[in-house]
Structure formats: C-alpha cells, structure tokens
Amino acid sequence: MFALEVLPNLFGGGGDSISNILSILFYVVFIVFLFYGQRIQMYVMIREVEGSLYKLKYIKEEGRKTTIETIKEIGKPQTDPTARVDRYLEYFTISPQSMDPAGIVYKLDHILDVRDTRLKDEVKIMAPESDEVQINNLENTLEAAMALNFIYKVVRHYYIQGKKTLSLYIIMQLQMILPLVMKEAEAYASALKAFAYGQPIGDGAGPLVAARLMHGYETRKLPKDCIVATVPIQGRTAFIIKAEGPGGNVGKPGEAVKAVVDENKGKIATVIMIDAGLKLEGETVGEVAEGIGAAIGGPGVDQFKIEEAVVKYKIPINAVVVKEDIGDAVSPMRKEISDSADKVIERVKNVIVERTKEGDKLIIVGVGNSIGIGQ
Amino acid sequence: MSENSSSTTKISTYLMMIVLIVLALSIVALLLSVNAFIVGNVIVAGYLLVIGFIAMGLSVYVMFQSRKRAASMRIEAPKVMTTIECKKCNFKNVREFQRGDFVFKDLDPCQKCNEKMIITAIYKEVKEKDKTYGV
Numbered sequence: 068m069f070a071l072e073v074l075p076n077l078f079g080g081g082g083d084s085i086s087n088i089l090s091i092l093f094y095v096v097f098i099v100f101l102f103y104g105q106r107i108q109m110y111v112m113i114r115e116v117e118g119s120l121y122k123l124k125y126i127k128e129e130g131r132k133t134t135i136e137t138i139k140e141i142g143k144p145q146t147d148p149t150a151r152v153d154r155y156l157e158y159f160t161i162s163p164q165s166m167d168p169a170g171i172v173y174k175l176d177h178i179l180d181v182r183d184t185r186l187k188d189e190v191k192i193m194a195p196e197s198d199e200v201q202i203n204n205l206e207n208t209l210e211a212a213m214a215l216n217f218i219y220k221v222v223r224h225y226y227i228q229g230k231k232t233l234s235l236y237i238i239m240q241l242q243m244i245l246p247l248v249m250k251e252a253e254a255y256a257s258a259l260k261a262f263a264y265g266q267p268i269g270d271g272a273g274p275l276v277a278a279r280l281m282h283g284y285e286t287r288k289l290p291k292d293c294i295v296a297t298v299p300i301q302g303r304t305a306f307i308i309k310a311e312g313p314g315g316n317v318g319k320p321g322e323a324v325k326a327v328v329d330e331n332k333g334k335i336a337t338v339i340m341i342d343a344g345l346k347l348e349g350e351t352v353g354e355v356a357e358g359i360g361a362a363i364g365g366p367g368v369d370q371f372k373i374e375e376a377v378v379k380y381k382i383p384i385n386a387v388v389v390k391e392d393i394g395d396a397v398s399p400m401r402k403e404i405s406d407s408a409d410k411v412i413e414r415v416k417n418v419i420v421e422r423t424k425e426g427d428k429l430i431i432v433g434v435g436n437s438i439g440i441g442q
Numbered sequence: 443m444s445e446n447s448s449s450t451t452k453i454s455t456y457l458m459m460i461v462l463i464v465l466a467l468s469i470v471a472l473l474l475s476v477n478a479f480i481v482g483n484v485i486v487a488g489y490l491l492v493i494g495f496i497a498m499g500l501s502v503y504v505m506f507q508s509r510k511r512a513a514s515m516r517i518e519a520p521k522v523m524t525t526i527e528c529k530k531c532n533f534k535n536v537r538e539f540q541r542g543d544f545v546f547k548d549l550d551p552c553q554k555c556n557e558k559m560i561i562t563a564i565y566k567e568v569k570e571k572d573k574t575y576g577v
Contacts (some may be wrong), residue, residue, distance in 0.1 A: 260519050264541055267564050273547065282546055313544035349577070396564075399522050405565040441546035441562055 082369045109235045111437045112242045116226050119245050120219075126256045127219040130212040131156065137208055137263040141201050142194020148149030151193050155209060156216045158186075186210070199369045200265070203314030203440060207262040209398075211255050217254050249395060257398035263316055267439035269395040269404050273341040277309035277433025286442055292316050293323035294442060301416060302425035303336070312437030320363060320432050327430055333380030336427035338373070339415055342434040343396050343404075344388030353403030354390040355410045357418070362386035363434045373432075383422065387414050400439075457508060461501045468497035525563040528552035539564060 100107070108420045131152065138148045160182050163174035190197070190205045194429050197205060222241065229238035261268050267275065281296035289295050289308065296307045306327045308316030328335055342362040346352065361384055377384050415431060423429055522539035529550030549551050549559045 257520070262523075264539070265520050265544065266539060267545060278546055313547070349575070399520055402565040402567050405563045435568050437546045441544045 079423070083364075088307055092318075096279075105235060106233075109233065109238055112235075112238045113226075113230060116229075116238065116241055116245060119249055120222055120226055122249070123215075123219045123222055123252055125210075126252050127215045130215040130256060130259050133206050133259050133263055134212040138190075138194050138205060139432045141197050141205065141260075143196040144193060145195075148193040151189070151211075152209070155178070155189055156213055157185075158213065172368055172371045179366065179368065182228055196329050200314035203316045204262055204265045207315035207436070207438060208259055211259040211262055215252060215253050215259070218255070219324060220246060222248060254394040254397045257310075257394070261397075261399045262438065265313065265315070266399055267400045267405075269391045269400050269435055270343050270435040271400060271437060271440050272343045272389040272391070272395060272404050272407065272411075273433035273435040274312060274437040275307040275400075275405065276408050276415070277307050277431065278312070278437075278440050278442050279309040279408055279412065280305070280415075280433075281309070281442055282432065287324050289323040291322055293317040293318035293320060294441070295323065295327060295342055301419050303419055303423055304375075304426075304428045305419070306430045307433070308429070308430065308435040309438040309440075309442065310435070312440040312442055315436055315438035317365070317436050319369060320434055321369030324373045324430060324432060325376040328376045328380060328382070334384070334428060335380065335382050336423040337418070338377055338382055338384045338428050338430045338432065340373075340384065340386045340432045341411055341415065342386070342388050343391050345396075346390035346392050350390050351393050351403075352395055352401055353407040355414055356388050356390060357414055358386045358388070360384060360386055362388055385418050385422065387411055410427055453567040457504070461505050461508075462566050464497050464501040468494045468501065470494075471497065520566040520568070522564060522566045524561055525565075527562045528555060528557055528559045531555040533559070535559075 091164065135149055135152050138144065138152065144146070155258045160178060163171055163178060165171055171438070186206050186209065187202060190202050190209065194201070194205055222245075225237055225241045228234075229241060258268060260266075280300070281298055283300050284295040284307075286296045288311070293308055294310050294311045298305045298307050305386070308314045308320060308323045324338065340362040342364070344356065344362065346354065361370045361377075363373065375441040378381075389404055390413060391401070391404055395401055395404065419429065471490045471494035475487045475494055478484075478490060479487035501516060524539045524543050525535050526535045526537065526549060527533070531552060533552050533554050543561055545561055545564055547561045549561065551557060552559050
C-alpha cells in the first residue's frame with residue numbers, strides 16, 4: 068500500500084489506482100532491464116540463431132535426401148547407398164602444415180588430388196551404372212551436401228557452446244555472421260539441385276565463353292581434366308582452354324596453361340583468363356569487367372602455377388570477369404550471365420587486337436565449373 | 443528422414459495450442475465487453491475491449507509469423523529453360539530443361555531445314571524487385 072501511494076508521487080502525478088499500477092509496472096520493468104537486460108538480449112539472439120539453425124537442419128537434410136535419391140536414380144546400386152553417403156558426409160581433409168611454407172603449394176595440390184580420386188572412387192562404388200559425366204555430377208552433388216553438413220555442424224557447435232556458457236559474445240558473433248552463413252547455405256542448397264540435374268551454374272561463365280569460342284574446332288585433352296582447341300581469332304592463333312564438360316568438373320587450369328606455355332616454349336603473346344567474379348552489392352549480375360592478373364579462385368594452387376608459368380617467360384596476363392554473387396555462382400546459371408557471354412567475347416577480341424600483333428599466339432582460359440557445358 | 447525434415451517445416455503444436463487458447467480467451471473478453479456494455483458498465487467494457495483486441499492481434503500475429511517461418515524453410519527449385527537453335531536457318535525454340543541437356547548438345551534435325559539443332563543456352567530467369575537504395 069505504501070508503494071502504491073509513494074511511487075506515483077515520485078513522477079509528480081497520479082493519484083488514481085490505474086496510474087499507480089502503471090508507475091509500479093514502469094519501475095519493475097526498469098529494474099528488470101537494469102539487471103537482466105543483457106541476458107534478455109542474449110535470449111532474443113539465441114532464439115534468432117535457433118530459428119536459422121532449424122532452417123540449416125532442414126536444408127542439410129534435404130541435401131542428403133537429394134544426394135541419396137540421385138545416386139539411386141542414376142547409379143542404380145545393388146545395395147542402399149545411404150550408409151555410405153552418411154559416412155562420406157563426415158569426410159574431412161587436413162591441409163598441409165604451413166610452419167615452413169616452402170613447397171606447401173605442391174603438398175596441398177597432392178592432398179587435393181588424393182581427395183578428388185578418393186571421392187570419385189567412392190562415387191563409382193555407390194553408383195556403378197553411372198558414366199564419367201554422371202560420376203562428375205554426383206561428385207559435385209556429394210560435395211555440396213558435405214558443405215551443407217559442415218555449415219550446419221559448425222553453427223550448431225557455436226549455438227550449443229553459447230547456450231552452455233551463456234556467453235553473450237559467442238552468441239553475438241554467431242548472430243552477426245548468420246545472414247552471410249545462411250546466404251551461403253541457401254546457395255549450396257540450390258547448387259545441389261543443379262548438380263543433380265547436370266544444369267550449368269553461374270560459375271560456368273568462363274567455360275561457356277571458352278566453349279562458344281572453340282565450338283566446331285578439334286579439341287585435345289590436357290592435364291588434368293582440361294581440353295584445348297586451336298582457334299584462329301583476329302589473325303592470331305588462340306589456344307582456348309576449359310575444363311572438360313558437360314560433367315561437373317573444374318579441371319586443373321594451372322597445369323593446362325603450363326603445358327601449353329611449355330609446348331610453345333614460352334612464345335605466347337598474352338594469356339587471357341575469363342572467370343566469374345564476386346560482385347559487390349549494388350553491382351549488376353552479368354556485368355563484365357576487365358583487369359590484370361590470374362582470374363581464378365579455389366585453394367590457390369592453380370593461380371600459383373599459372374603465375375609461375377607466365378612469370379618464367381614474362382607473359383602478360385589479362386583477366387575478364389563476369390560479376391555475380393556467391394548465390395548466383397553455385398546455382399543454375401541466370402539468363403543475365405548466359406547473355407553476358409557475347410559481351411565477354413567482344414571484350415576478349417578487343418584485348419587481343421589491342422595487346423597482341425597479327426600472327427601472335429595467345430592463350431584464352433575459361434575458368435570455372437563445366438557442368439552442363441559441352442564443347 | 444522425411445519425417446525429420448517435415449517436422450522442421452511444421453509449426454510447433456505447443457505454440458499452436460497457446461495461440462489458439464489466447465485467441466479463444468480474446469473472443470471471450472470481447473463477448474464479456476459487449477455484455478458489460480449492455481449492463482451499463484462502460485469502463486469495464488472498455489478495458490475488456492482493449493484486452494480482447496490486443497490478445498487477438500498478438501495471437502494472429504504469432505500465427506502468421508510461424509506460418510511465414512515454415513514457408514521460408516522450403517527450397518524452391520527455379521524453372522530452368524533450354525534454348526535450342528538451328529545454326530543454318532536460325533530457327534529458335536525455348537523449352538523447359540530436361541535431364542541430359544547440356545550446352546552444345548546435338549539434338550534432332552530442324553523442322554524447317556533438316557539440319558541438326560543444338561542447345562545454345564541453359565538458364566534460369568530470376569524476377570527480382572530492384573531496390574536502388576538511392577545510391
């Protein structure tokens with residue numbers, strides 16, 4: 068009763084029971100927020116992370132389901148591949164020790180080769196009826212499912228750790244990066260479908276341009292999983308390189324470029340690399356940009372090898388990129404990206420005319436995944 | 443497994459039960475408010491009316507939010523199109539993607555000139571609202 072009489076007067080007003088109750092309520096809320104504000108904020112964040120974690124779990128399970136169904140449909144295995152897929156989703160790769168970084172590129176290259184061979188062998192066992200193209204597509208599907216599984220597990224790890232320790236900072240860090248993590252997971256989810264059906268993806272912008280340039284010309288194989296065609300362009304001889312399609316495959320453009328440079332004893336006027344480039348927010352999908360350097364992503368092994376080959380013979384290296392975001396890069400190719408191939412070809416021809424002389428030899432590399440793109 | 447994934451997309455039964463109870467109570471509050479108004483107790487009727495509307499608004503909001511979350515879980519496969527062209531007579535045909543299609547795949551002869559047709563493009567069309575953000 069004392070509180071009812073005294074508290075409202077602190078605000079200099081009131082008198083009736085309603086304003087008394089409201090005043091007390093205000094005090095209670097004020098005191099609760101004063102002592103438990105951070106905790107309430109943390110619970111709100113935990114709820115938010117929990118919601119995203121449910122979505123990640125759903126995406127991951129859908130990915131696993133799609134992978135198993137595709138293996139059953141294409142590979143027609145005698146036994147159920149579920150257990151093997153589950154085992155493979157937990158597969159990991161240990162990167163080489165970098166305390167002494169000399170020679171690390173070749174160590175990493177070797178480990179990636181072993182991983183790729185192992186994955187292909189597993190797919191062959193799981194899907195015995197599938198051909199080479201389908202094996203590549205299934206390998207990509209499995210890799211996307213593995214990535215989704217990994218993302219889910221990492222987010223779940225920090226979520227549980229944050230809940231266990233009730234540490235605002237663990238939860239806050241997770242909540243802050245969550246929109247980007249979710250974007251990546253959704254991109255992988257749509258990639259899974261594209262890989263399962265063998266549809267070209269946004270990352271295939273480079274191989275698409277290379278395929279258009281080399282279509283109708285004889286091709287030959289290069290190490291590893293790459294092909295090359297000798298094409299006359301603007302009075303010059305262009306060696307067009309791309310990963311062999313239409314199976315899901317990025318090849319090893321580093322080794323392919325090195326092989327062509329060595330075959331020609333370094334007498335190459337320029338190297339032009341075409342790749343999908345990550346766009347910044349505000350930039351348009353399918354926008355074409357030009358620059359200098361080895362336009363190639365991935366772990367860096369191929370970029371290192373290309374740079375090594377061009378530096379050895381002092382060959383100028385140019386890059387043309389098609390702008391797209393991470394979601395576009397791994398999901399079915401957007402029309403804007405497909406349409407940009409003509410613009411890229413024009414740019415490449417400009418570079419050839421401006422940077423080389425008639426009769427010169429040059430290399431054009433279409434970097435990216437060749438899934439759904441023949442030659 | 444499918445049970446597991448469908449449980450993720452479903453709205454929680456517990457939440458749904460609470461929403462329905464609050465909704466029922468809000469309707470009761472509104473009915474009581476009408477009754478109080480008829481009796482002549484205008485202040486009580488007013489309070490009950492406010493409480494009823496707030497409770498009803500909240501329960502409907504929570505229900506819609508949960509449905510929205512469940513809907514956002516689904517991954518929609520985009521419609522992918524295949525462009526087929528005849529290099530000789532430039533006859534062009536666009537159809538839905540079929541498994542096995544790939545760019546530069548040779549297909550059946552052209553209906554017009556009997557030359558082999560090829561797939562020239564495979565793409566998805568994305569209709570998105572362009573937000574300019576004024577910069």
